[in-house]
Amino acid sequence: FFSCLFFLDVRCATTVVEMTKSGKTQSPYQKVIQYLDNIGATHLCRWIPKKWEKVGHVIVLRYVAELHEFEKEVGNAFIKVFPDVDVVVVDGHGVQGELRQPTSRVVMQREGGPCSGTTEVLHIENGVKYKWDVLQIMFSSGNTKERIRFRREVKAKDEIVVDMFAGLGYFSIPLAMATAVNRPRHVYCIEKNPTSHHYLKENVQLNKVGDTVTTMCGDNREVGEELLGTANRVLMGYLPTPVTFLPRAYAFLDPLQGGVIHYHYTATKAECVTLPAQHVAEMLGPLGVVVVSQEEPGVGSGTVAGDLDLAEDRGSGARGGEARTEAALLEGTVDEATCVSQTLGPAARACPARPVVCTFLKVHCIKSYCPQVFHWIAEMDFRPHTLTPNTTCP
Known part of the structure; x- marks a missing residue:
């Protein structure tokens, strides 16, 4: 066989x-x-x-x-x-x-x-084994570079990772097989399709990462309750756009330390940065998240840019931000309650001293999706920001 x-x-x-x-x-x-x-x-x-x-x-x-x-x-x-x-x-x-x-x-x-x-x-692929039935499960060869990048470059040492759309383990298994300097403490893979979950479990065993990877079969909005508030990194590998799942992804993050969400979506070159920022503002703004304005990087004509580095490291803050309300929020130069109320909405008013700042670290173009539209991944960093150190939330 x-x-x-x-x-x-x-x-x-x-x-x-x-x-x-x-x-x-x-x-x-x-x-x-x-x-x-x-x-x-x-x-x-x-x-x-x-x-x-x-x-x-x-x-x-x-x-x-x-x-x-x-x-x-x-x-x-x-x-x-x-x-x-x-x-x-x-x-x-x-x-x-x-x-x-x-x-x-x-x-x-x-x-x-x-x-x-x-x-x-x-x-x-890159030493990672994926087993599946081509009549029952999709496998995108166009995502090869990103799967390789997850094993070689993503720095997730000692992190708790939740993969909300694990599939065959496309990204989570390479991450679990990373070298010791980048390897996460544990990866939790959630997959709704029972057939995909069957092969996901096989792939975990084939790659001998059973000590690092735990699989769950079910809708990520209904399973994994025990993981809420524990993750340092969340993977959202689903197309065309998992925008309605953003609140659940955000709920998986550690509320005290924050973390990174890898958000997959489809967009034109012109909206590759503004669209995910809009998604975060719409879905997570009411939960107390501020999207830090970035000086939008240009995407050159011709081939689509592979990577757009928007911040050098976690928590680096805004670079060239133009929105006065958000910039003032970070600098603490305007009335805190007024600023938070205007920017975040009613949900944040209960705790104006601890908004959560969303900074875009990097935007990757993965592949063409359809004419003029591409598959992108935004790496978004979410960090609690204390305006007044001596103020505590009720």
């Missing part, structure tokens, strides 16, 4: 795999086109996708309406061209529903192939 579990490989027209008799290189795409030409199916060539995902013995093709009635012929071409492929799957219409389940279906299997009949695969 384990011979069916290999690596994920994004194949495209620029991938060189072999030499032709003339000495020229030939890509996987060119091999498929040549095969179709040879069998007299040239009319299909113009619609063949130029890139696809190969996960072990499975190739996943995106749906092309013009090829719908020829899917078996196309699937057979891939089986013939690639001897290590036993199953060809078409991804119908991406993912659907709250649980983001794929709409994929099998269109061709190799007769007598060693892995025919199974769509369960294993992907090894």
